Amino acid sequence: MSDFLRSFADVETWAPLTMVQMRRIGVDSLPIALFIAAFTGVVLALQASYTFTGAIPMYFVGTLVGKTLMLELGPVLTGLALAGRVGANIAAELGTMRVTEQVDALETLAFDPQSFLVVPRVIAASLMFPVVVAMAIALGVVTGWLTAINLLELSTFEFMKGLKVFYEFKDIWFPLLKSVSFGFGIALIGCMKGLGVRGGAEGVGRATMQAVVLGSALLLFLDALWAVLLL
Amino acid sequence: MRCGRCSSYEPASVISFKEVVKGFGPKPVLRGFTLEVLDGETMIILGYSGTGKSVALKHIVGLLDPDSGRVEVDGQIVHLLDRDGLTQLRSTIGYVFQFAALFDSMTVEENLSLALKRRHLGVAEIRDRVAESLAVVDLEGSEGRYPAELSGGMRKRVGIARAIALRPRYILWDEPTTGLDPVTSAVINQLIVRTREKLGVTGIVVTHDLESAYMIGDRIAMLYQGQIRQVAPVDQFRRTHDPIIRQFLDGRPEAAGDAELGGVEAAR
Numbered sequence: 001m002s003d004f005l006r007s008f009a010d011v012e013t014w015a016p017l018t019m020v021q022m023r024r025i026g027v028d029s030l031p032i033a034l035f036i037a038a039f040t041g042v043v044l045a046l047q048a049s050y051t052f053t054g055a056i057p058m059y060f061v062g063t064l065v066g067k068t069l070m071l072e073l074g075p076v077l078t079g080l081a082l083a084g085r086v087g088a089n090i091a092a093e094l095g096t097m098r099v100t101e102q103v104d105a106l107e108t109l110a111f112d113p114q115s116f117l118v119v120p121r122v123i124a125a126s127l128m129f130p131v132v133v134a135m136a137i138a139l140g141v142v143t144g145w146l147t148a149i150n151l152l153e154l155s156t157f158e159f160m161k162g163l164k165v166f167y168e169f170k171d172i173w174f175p176l177l178k179s180v181s182f183g184f185g186i187a188l189i190g191c192m193k194g195l196g197v198r199g200g201a202e203g204v205g206r207a208t209m210q211a212v213v214l215g216s217a218l219l220l221f222l223d224a225l226w227a228v229l230l231l
Numbered sequence: 232m233r234c235g236r237c238s239s240y241e242p243a244s245v246i247s248f249k250e251v252v253k254g255f256g257p258k259p260v261l262r263g264f265t266l267e268v269l270d271g272e273t274m275i276i277l278g279y280s281g282t283g284k285s286v287a288l289k290h291i292v293g294l295l296d297p298d299s300g301r302v303e304v305d306g307q308i309v310h311l312l313d314r315d316g317l318t319q320l321r322s323t324i325g326y327v328f329q330f331a332a333l334f335d336s337m338t339v340e341e342n343l344s345l346a347l348k349r350r351h352l353g354v355a356e357i358r359d360r361v362a363e364s365l366a367v368v369d370l371e372g373s374e375g376r377y378p379a380e381l382s383g384g385m386r387k388r389v390g391i392a393r394a395i396a397l398r399p400r401y402i403l404w405d406e407p408t409t410g411l412d413p414v415t416s417a418v419i420n421q422l423i424v425r426t427r428e429k430l431g432v433t434g435i436v437v438t439h440d441l442e443s444a445y446m447i448g449d450r451i452a453m454l455y456q457g458q459i460r461q462v463a464p465v466d467q468f469r470r471t472h473d474p475i476i477r478q479f480l481d482g483r484p485e486a487a488g489d490a491e492l493g494g495v496e497a498a499r
Contacts, residue, residue: 006314012349097334105332108292109346109397110321112314 007114017120025086025121025187026128030135032085033078037136040073041065041143049152058154062162065144067171071231074137075175076223079182082129083215087190090121091211094194095204103195118191122184129183130176137175174230181222186215242270245433246291246401251300252457253286260286262457263300273427273434275444275465278454279479284437285329287454288403291435292324293317304401322350325394325432329406331386333378339365339389340374343396350397364396365389367429368422384415388422395426402426404436408443416443423447441480445469453479 007014048064094117097103103113141163148154193211197203246268253261260283268274276284289295290302296310303309304320312320333342343361352360365371368388378386387407394402407423408416420443427434427447438444444451444465451468453460453476461473471477 100330100335101328101332102334104289104294105326105328105334107294108321108324108326109393110318110349111346112318 003112004114004118007112007119010112010115010119013111013115014119014123017116018123021120021124022128024089025082025124025183026132029082029085029128029132032081033132033136034139036077036081037069037074037140038143040077041069041140041145042147044068044073044140045144045147045152049148058152059158059162059165061148061152061154062145062159063165064162065148066141066163067166069137069140069144070171070175072223074140075133075178075182076219078133078136079129079179079186079219079223080216082125082132082182083186083219084212086125087186087211087215088208090187090190091194091208092204094191095197095207098195098197099200099204113195117195118188121191122187125183125187126180127183129186130179133175133179170230174226177230178223178226181226182219185218185222189215189218242272244268245270245305246435247303248287248290249301249303251287251290251297251302253283253290253295253297259298259457261297264454264458265300266452266459266462268433268435271431271433272449273423273436273447275448275451276435276437276454277439277441277444277451277479280439282454283457284439284454285405288326288405288435288437291401291403292321292326322346322397323400325397325399325402327387327390327394327402327404327407329409331378331390333386333389333393335378337377338374339370339376339378339381342378342389343393346393346397360396361392364392367395367425368392369418384411384418387411387415387419391419391422391426395430398430400432402432402434404434404438406438406440407436408438408440416440419443420446455479 044065045061048061049058052058052060052064094103097117103117106113106116145156145159148159149156190211193207193214197207199206244267248264248266251261251264252259253264264283264287266274266276266287276287278284286295290297290309291304293309293312301308301310304324307316307320309317309320333339334345337345340361343364344357347357347360361374362371365373368391370385370388370392373381373385373389378389381389391407404423407419411419423434423436424447426432436444436447448465450462450464452462453468453473455475461468461471461476463471468476469480471480
């Protein structure tokens, strides 16, 4: 861990590589994240309507869609999807580099693998996870609104009223903060599992699976921790 | 004369292994490995597959640390160097990997220029150095190709170009001709000789290819059961009467005991 922290000082190495990783981890993950969020928004609106009918004013559909997406489902569903996509990608790539001696080659060329491989990915994931999550939340709210006005006979005014009724500024920074921690943890686990590969193709496969499982488990643990600490 | 030890002065020892012990798990691979490599020479380390030749090589650049004993390069004990010291040391050593270990997400040019950029050379100088290094390995014009587009022999030559582009003082060759056809092997052997003649570097070549060893080496060291069995100039080594080495040189299988073959692989 001390090597990892010290490698942050090697800005000359990791800075140019971070932009490339931001595109791969963030921009390239947008389709899957937005796909999940779009359908989640639809389902949330319909389920809220089903639950509230006859008991709670229907404008609370907007409240439930907004709060649930912002506080929980936006970050967690997106995070789980990215734990699979990003965690597996990092572990498989670095694991293959390990077994084909590319990591050794980096070291013999006087590069620190932590600065060259780990830091750019961890920084990129920490920066891009909240961006992807924010866009996923926004799309989920939009599809929830479209569902409400088209299928639930709610007006835009009512949906917006519900969206605003319990709104707090925390609804914005809380999911973003969680997403930073998810990105950091998932990328770090992917890197550690990848660089720790032993035993060829079988080892790469095992590391990839472990990166996804551990990354997902860590995400759920962090999610609960943030809820306990901040809600 | 391509032999450093044939010149009028007595060359100094620049790389030395002193009683190095290294194991993976309970079984030691190197068991008191001791060897001196002289300035300007090409030292061949011969031995059966899996006896720890590559393990020994990795100690020189600090990819592995010994369990006991030490490896010295230019008088510095490698495993005691701090991070900056190790970086400094590695910048003087070129390492040619058995399977080239090219970065497959980068073009040939990017593979070669990666470490050069860190040396704060100008763009033109880097471009010239890359072109010059590729010319040495007869791969002019392949700057824009990716490793996946190259044959095994070409990848190996790019690996050599990457090592020599840094103008190292030492080059470590890990099984440079293994798995190549005879013609490509001969090309690689010529390259190793040419590299030494042009750049005057000290080299250590790990191999079990006798033809290659006789062609490129000044001295040969035989690694057997984790220790150096014999070190001698090539001509003298070829005439050895040591029964174990004779059996290896003559290709008779009875010398290759179970304890020797596959030792490192099993330990890993």
